[in-house]
Amino acid sequence: MAPLARPGRWLLVVLAYLLGVAALVGAVGLTSSTTGQIVASLTAAGSTEIRVFSSRVDSAVFTDPYSSSAPAQALADLEGIEATAPVITYSPSSTRITRLGSSQEQSFTGRIIVSDSRYLTIQGLAPDQGRIDLMNTQEGGSVVVLGAQAAERLGVSSSDVGVDIVINGRRVPVVAVLTSLGDVLLDDAVYASFPTTTYLTGRVDCFILVKTQPGYAEPLEAAIPLALSPENPGSVTVTVVAQLAQLQQAVTHDLTQLLWAIGAVILCLSALTAGVSMFLTVTHRAPQIALRRALGASQVSIWRMYTVEGLWTGLVGASLGVGVGVVLTWALARAYALPLHLGWPVVLIGLAVGAATGIVASAYPAWHAAHRDPASILREA
Numbered sequence: 001m002a003p004l005a006r007p008g009r010w011l012l013v014v015l016a017y018l019l020g021v022a023a024l025v026g027a028v029g030l031t032s033s034t035t036g037q038i039v040a041s042l043t044a045a046g047s048t049e050i051r052v053f054s055s056r057v058d059s060a061v062f063t064d065p066y067s068s069s070a071p072a073q074a075l076a077d078l079e080g081i082e083a084t085a086p087v088i089t090y091s092p093s094s095t096r097i098t099r100l101g102s103s104q105e106q107s108f109t110g111r112i113i114v115s116d117s118r119y120l121t122i123q124g125l126a127p128d129q130g131r132i133d134l135m136n137t138q139e140g141g142s143v144v145v146l147g148a149q150a151a152e153r154l155g156v157s158s159s160d161v162g163v164d165i166v167i168n169g170r171r172v173p174v175v176a177v178l179t180s181l182g183d184v185l186l187d188d189a190v191y192a193s194f195p196t197t198t199y200l201t202g203r204v205d206c207f208i209l210v211k212t213q214p215g216y217a218e219p220l221e222a223a224i225p226l227a228l229s230p231e232n233p234g235s236v237t238v239t240v241v242a243q244l245a246q247l248q249q250a251v252t253h254d255l256t257q258l259l260w261a262i263g264a265v266i267l268c269l270s271a272l273t274a275g276v277s278m279f280l281t282v283t284h285r286a287p288q289i290a291l292r293r294a295l296g297a298s299q300v301s302i303w304r305m306y307t308v309e310g311l312w313t314g315l316v317g318a319s320l321g322v323g324v325g326v327v328l329t330w331a332l333a334r335a336y337a338l339p340l341h342l343g344w345p346v347v348l349i350g351l352a353v354g355a356a357t358g359i360v361a362s363a364y365p366a367w368h369a370a371h372r373d374p375a376s377i378l379r380e381a
Contacts, residue, residue: 048211048212048213048214048217049122049209049210049211049212049240050209050210050212050217050220050221050224050238050239050240051207051208051209051210051238051239052071052075052207052208052210052224052228052236052237052238053205053206053207053236053237053238053239054071054228054229054235054236054237055235071086071208071228074227074228075208075210075224075227075228078220078223078224078227079216080212080213080216080219080220081210081211081212081213081216081220082211082212082213083118083121083122083210083211084118084208084209084210084211085115085116085118085119085122085208085209086115086116086194086206086207086208086209087113087114087115087119087205087206087207087208087209088113088114088115088194088197088203088205088206089111089112089113089114089203089204089205089206090112090113090114090200090201090202090203090204091112091202091203091204092107092108092109092110092111092112093109093202094201094202095112095167095168095200095201095202096108096166096167096168096169097112097154097165097166097167097190098154098165098166099154099155099156099163099164099165099166100163100164100165100166100171108150108153108154108190110147110149110150110153110188110189110190111185111188111189111190112189112190112192112200113189113190113191113192114191114192114193114194114196114197114200115135115191115194115209116135116136116193116194117132117133117135117136118136119191119209120132120145120178120191122209122211123181123186124181125147125178125179125181125186126178126179127145127176127177127178127179128148128158128176128177128178128179129158129159129161129176129177130145130158130161130162130174130175130176130177131175131176132145132175132176132178134175134176134193135175135191135192135193136193141193141195142170142172142192142193142195142196142198142199143172143173143174143175143192143193143196144165144167144172144173144174144175144190144191144192144193144196145174145175145176145177145178145190145191145192146174146176146177146178146190146191147178147180147186147187147188147189147190147191148177148178148179148180148181148187149180149184149187149188150187150188150189150190151174151177151178153188156174156177157177158177160174160177161174161175161176161177162174162175165190167192167196167199167200168199168200168201170199172192172196172199178191210224217240220238221238221240224236224238225238267353267357270357270361271357271360271361272361274310274313274314274357274358274361274362275360275361275362275363275364275365278306278309278310278361278362278365278366279364279365279368281365282306282365282366282368282369285369286372289302289369289372289374290372290374290375293374294374299370299371300370302366302369302370303366303367303369303370304366305366305369306362306365306366306369306370307359307362307363307366309362310358310359310361310362310363310365310366311355311358311359311362312358313358313361313362314354314355314356314357314358314359314361315351315354315355315358317354317358318350318351318353318354318355318357318358319351319354321350321354322346322347322350322351322354325350326347
């Protein structure tokens with residue numbers, strides 16, 4: 001029989017081949033593209049932040065961090081550097097921070113960072129309420145900016161900007177509350193201006209945070225010691241900071257997109273294959289359909305019969321698929337010592353997708369069965 005004698009059925013078979021080949025080509029192409037993107041993310045994660053430590057940095061930060069001769073200002077002129085910020089960190093166990101008038105006994109235990117708005121900008125932090133630029137001058141006095149989680153722990157909301165917190169018995173105003181980034185290391189922190197160092201105890205580190213352009217970390221790691229201390233470059237320590245949170249988000253996003261794309265094509269192929277199978281079933285059961293119609297069955301009842309059949313078929317297949325998928329995932333995780341991340345949402349999504357696929361696959365066969373003329377069916381038989 002020539003293909004065009006049954007153009008609808010022939011087109012469905014062609015679409016099945018189309019989706020199958022598309023799934024193969026798409027899987028190979030998307031895997032290559034995603035691999036390249038992940039490699040780029042790995043490269044970027046390790047080449048955008050540098051920390052610079054030296055005795056000169058310590059003295060300059062404490063003396064005048066805004067001087068034109070300060071190390072942070074000197075490094076800003078090097079090629080490949082986007083921004084610099086002097087930073088001092090303090091131990092929360094040595095510093096008591098509470099909200100003024102609060103009845104809570106437990107003091108703040110998150111990170112305490114002394115810097116200015118340059119540090120917040122490098123980290124991608126932005127104010128939800130208030131002004132972070134008030135941290136930038138020595139004349140501005142002692143002020144603090146609260147990360148979203150730190151503000152919550154201290155009982156300070158965004159609308160409370162302007163209230164005081166108490167640092168080792170001294171009152172310091174809150175000039176801004178930051179928008180949450182979802183990173184506990186950045187959200188659970190108190191950011192203080194440099195004059196606040198007179199109230200703080202338990203210093204941990206003092207360094208310059210350097211934001212570089214991608215790919216400049218390695219050459220700058222060698223150039224910075226010579227720029228800061230040409231007579232004794234060995235006195236300067238440079239470390240590269242990998243942005244693991246950013247890397248995790250990028251890799252997760254890329255892999256999720258890849259798997260969803262491949263899964264969608266495979267589901268379309270499954271639905272089309274099931275649709276072709278149901279269409280053939282409708283063709284073979286044409287005499288039964290004609291008999292039902294002759295006995296008074298309506299088009300809606302015929303349509304409902306095949307739609308329900310497709311729904312149940314999809315649910316049964318999805319249930320078996322979820323079971324096999326869970327067992328296979330568990331076996332692979334056990335064989336390769338991988339963490340197992342499965343839960344009820346995965347099961348429910350699988351069942352819902354199976355039901356939806358079953359309904360979609362039966363849509364045309366059910367419509368075709370409902371609209372066939374019983375007399376023409378009997379004549380063809």
